[in-house]
Amino acid sequence: MQKITRDQLVEKAVALLSDGTVSAVLGWSRGEFDYDITPAVFKSAEEVKENFVWNDFCGANFSKYLVAQTGKVEGKILVFLKPCDTYSFNQLLTEHRFDREKVYAVGIPCEGMADIAKVREIVGDGIVSIEDDGESLKVSTLYADAPVLVGAKDVMAERCVNCKSKKHVAFDELMGEDGEVIESARFDEVARLEAMTPDERFLFWQNELSRCIRCNACRDACPACTCEKCVFDNPDSAVENKAPANSFEEKMFHIIRAFHVAGRCTDCGECSRVCPQNIPLHLLNRKFIKDINEFYGEYQAGAEVGSRAPLVDYTTEDLEPGEVFERGDQDA
Amino acid sequence: MRKCSLDSINKIFGKIAETNKLYLPVDGSDGVAVYTKWEEGKEWSNALNTVRSPKDFFFPQVENLMEFKTSGKNIELTDIREEAEDFVIFGVRACDVRSFDILDRVFLTDPVDSFYASRREHGVIVSVACSKPSETCFCQTFDNIDATNPLGDVTAWKTEDSVYFKANTEKGEAFMKKIESLTEECDDTAVAAEKDKIAAIMKKLPLKDLSADAFGGGKTDTFFNVPEWDELSATCLGCGTCTFVCPTCQCYDIKDFNTGNGVIRYRCWDSCMYSEFTKMAHGNNRLSQKERFRQRFMHKLVYYPENNEGIFGCVGCGRCLAKCPISMNIVKVMKKIGGKVNE
Numbered sequence: 001m002q003k004i005t006r007d008q009l010v011e012k013a014v015a016l017l018s019d020g021t022v023s024a025v026l027g028w029s030r031g032e033f034d035y036d037i038t039p040a041v042f043k044s045a046e047e048v049k050e051n052f053v054w055n056d057f058c059g060a061n062f063s064k065y066l067v068a069q070t071g072k073v074e075g076k077i078l079v080f081l082k083p084c085d086t087y088s089f090n091q092l093l094t095e096h097r098f099d100r101e102k103v104y105a106v107g108i109p110c111e112g113m114a115d116i117a118k119v120r121e122i123v124g125d126g127i128v129s130i131e132d133d134g135e136s137l138k139v140s141t142l143y144a145d146a147p148v149l150v151g152a153k154d155v156m157a158e159r160c161v162n163c164k165s166k167k168h169v170a171f172d173e174l175m176g177e178d179g180e181v182i183e184s185a186r187f188d189e190v191a192r193l194e195a196m197t198p199d200e201r202f203l204f205w206q207n208e209l210s211r212c213i214r215c216n217a218c219r220d221a222c223p224a225c226t227c228e229k230c231v232f233d234n235p236d237s238a239v240e241n242k243a244p245a246n247s248f249e250e251k252m253f254h255i256i257r258a259f260h261v262a263g264r265c266t267d268c269g270e271c272s273r274v275c276p277q278n279i280p281l282h283l284l285n286r287k288f289i290k291d292i293n294e295f296y297g298e299y300q301a302g303a304e305v306g307s308r309a310p311l312v313d314y315t316t317e318d319l320e321p322g323e324v325f326e327r328g329d330q331d332a
Numbered sequence: 333m334r335k336c337s338l339d340s341i342n343k344i345f346g347k348i349a350e351t352n353k354l355y356l357p358v359d360g361s362d363g364v365a366v367y368t369k370w371e372e373g374k375e376w377s378n379a380l381n382t383v384r385s386p387k388d389f390f391f392p393q394v395e396n397l398m399e400f401k402t403s404g405k406n407i408e409l410t411d412i413r414e415e416a417e418d419f420v421i422f423g424v425r426a427c428d429v430r431s432f433d434i435l436d437r438v439f440l441t442d443p444v445d446s447f448y449a450s451r452r453e454h455g456v457i458v459s460v461a462c463s464k465p466s467e468t469c470f471c472q473t474f475d476n477i478d479a480t481n482p483l484g485d486v487t488a489w490k491t492e493d494s495v496y497f498k499a500n501t502e503k504g505e506a507f508m509k510k511i512e513s514l515t516e517e518c519d520d521t522a523v524a525a526e527k528d529k530i531a532a533i534m535k536k537l538p539l540k541d542l543s544a545d546a547f548g549g550g551k552t553d554t555f556f557n558v559p560e561w562d563e564l565s566a567t568c569l570g571c572g573t574c575t576f577v578c579p580t581c582q583c584y585d586i587k588d589f590n591t592g593n594g595v596i597r598y599r600c601w602d603s604c605m606y607s608e609f610t611k612m613a614h615g616n617n618r619l620s621q622k623e624r625f626r627q628r629f630m631h632k633l634v635y636y637p638e639n640n641e642g643i644f645g646c647v648g649c650g651r652c653l654a655k656c657p658i659s660m661n662i663v664k665v666m667k668k669i670g671g672k673v674n675e
Contacts, residue, residue, distance in 0.1 A: 031659050031664070032538070032539070032653070032663055032664065032667075033467060033538070036653065036659035036661075037659055038567065038658050038659045038660050038664070039567040039658055040563070040566065040567060041563075041566045041567070060657075060658065065567060121363070124464075125380055125464055125465075125466040125467070126464065126465070126466055126467050127467055128467055128538055142465075142467065142533060142536055142537070143464065207361060211360070211362075211366075213384065213393065213572075213573075213576045213577075214393075214572075214576075215571050215572040215573040215575075215576045215577075215603075216571045216572055216606075217569065217571035217572075217573045217657050219571075220569035220570055220571040220657075221569055221571070221657050229607075233606065233607055233608055234608075235608055235611065240608070241587075241600075242572075242585055242587075242600050242601065242602055242603070242606065243393050243394045243600030243601060273657075274569075274571075274573075274657035276383055276573050276576075276577055276655040277364075277383060278362045278364055
């Protein structure tokens with residue numbers, strides 16, 4: 001499904017390591033299976049040649065890793081960025097979270113990533129190999145006599161089905177063709193929730209958030225969550241908690257987090273991708289993005305470095321709080 | 333051995349539910365199986381396993397231990413434990429049944445954890461053989477786990493059209509007695525065939541040759557300082573997913589919740605991946621994610637066996653393989669730092 005190949009990326013990484021442009025590479029490392037890919041820091045051309053992988057399961061957004069890794073590496077680190085990753089990259093730069101000079105960013109095109117859960121829904125359990133066949137994935141399982149062909153579009157991750165941009169907004173070098181910002185249907189599901197009665201909506205979130213195991217994966221994967229010490233991890237904060245003490249608190253964790261990243265969330269979708277309980281957390285963030293767009297005009301976090309988010313900026317055109325209140329009233 | 337038709341299994345559930353709370357894997361609204369209290373209309377999931385392990389039944393994620401109420405200079409202390417009653421967990425897989433033994437060795441050795449012990453005493457475990465293991469399964473790496481013939485108070489086998497039951501303990505006999513009128517006596521021909529079928533699949537699993545022989549008690553010095561920990565932990569997010577989906581992770585914290593006029597003291601799962609794990613008065617003894625990451629795997633592969641007659645603290649259920657956000661897991665660790673493949 002991907003247009004750019006693994007070999008092209010390996011060649012690029014090896015060349016940049018060899019000529020000394022970079023001393024390390026942030027890339028995807030081969031797993032036990034074809035889908036369990038681990039982000040890795042490659043230090044040598046040999047490691048890259050042996051373990052670097054690029055396929056439809058390379059969903060991880062590396063931007064946040066730059067916060068930690070740029071401090072650890074001598075010289076520059078090469079990072080491969082898919083279009084959506086570049087928005088997180090810019091947003092982190094806007095927040096001064098890593099040293100741009102320590103990074104060599106290569107933009108790579110992305111045709112959308114596959115969701116292994118969707119693959120399983122079609123082929124079942126026991127997946128032993130997945131080969132990319134161009135338009136489809138050829139999946140072999142322990143239980144089917146012959147490999148099953150699965151359409152790439154049918155197993156595409158939700159965030160990729162609703163891809164907001166094929167355009168890279170940050171890079172030192174671009175491989176392949178750059179794309180355009182896309183008019184996506186990403187707010188449709190939010191609109192559906194908005195159309196619910198408050199009781200229905202409460203029930204919806206009750207059902208979703210009650211599955212939370214408070215593993216913090218959403219927060220820890222989120223490129224907008226880069227506090228040195230999260231308030232929820234700080235024993236002195238009085239709200240530190242390793243488990244929800246009650247169901248109210250369980251909901252509050254996610255709502256507080258959504259507020260905290262409002263205006264900074266680029267809608268990369270990592271929160272929902274990593275959730276072990278399949279909670280559609282991105283919908284909370286998208287609600288904020290949709291509201292911000294409607295209240296203050298279209299705003300895309302990370303579209304450029306240094307932009308002032310509407311929530312921390314003031315213009316005389318700003319919506320009066322009363323209008324927000326009235327609108328809220330109508331929705332209720 | 334007794335059997336019933338698969339179509340009539342809900343009658344069995346109904347019979348048990350007349351006298352006991354019955355929990356079993358049921359598909360949730362997102363299609364993912366979760367242990368749910370059975371009631372009319374709930375269907376036993378076909379999923380291989382649940383995301384959350386059944387350890388919750390004995391070692392819940394949060395439980396209140398006691399309550400303090402203050403008025404003036406008086407402190408009133410209340411034991412807020414709920415009276416435990418017998419309950420049945422149905423459909424537990426071989427790996428998860430084994431995980432209870434691993435937890436027992438922690439909670440039931442002196443000093444006995446009375447909260448855990450009481451639930452363990454009241455729980456009846458009905459295991460079920462794994463008709464369709466997943467590629468992430470590696471229970472064969474560890475001793476005393478047989479996916480064709482799991483342990484538990486009762487062992488069940490689910491075939492295309494029937495469910496077979498065999499009691500293993502006194503509690504199991506009592507369970508069988510309860511469902512006697514809904515089941516019929518049978519020989520073990522069908523079960524033997526099912527076992528053979530499962531055994532044949534187990535031989536095809538991609539992780540079938542994973543060996544833990546390189547690990548075990550007394551190996552702290554061998555593995556503690558190997559350079560591979562840097563690489564393995566380099567991109568660990570430090571979330572608690574692996575520890576919270578793990579059926580054998582047993583660490584917890586005890587905390588006080590301020591109610592305004594008193595305190596509820598509760599216990600909750602803790603994760604060695606967290607920055608404040610085992611934080612003490614002097615601070616924290618594991619300052620980097622590498623150290624936290626190493627702790628988890630050393631605990632399962634070296635420290636636990638060292639204290640428990642060589643038994644590993646992993647049952648090969650594969651949940652961490654499926655759920656880690658960066659797909660880093662115990663299999664990759666074992667292969668990287670010493671697990672040799674059986675020839």
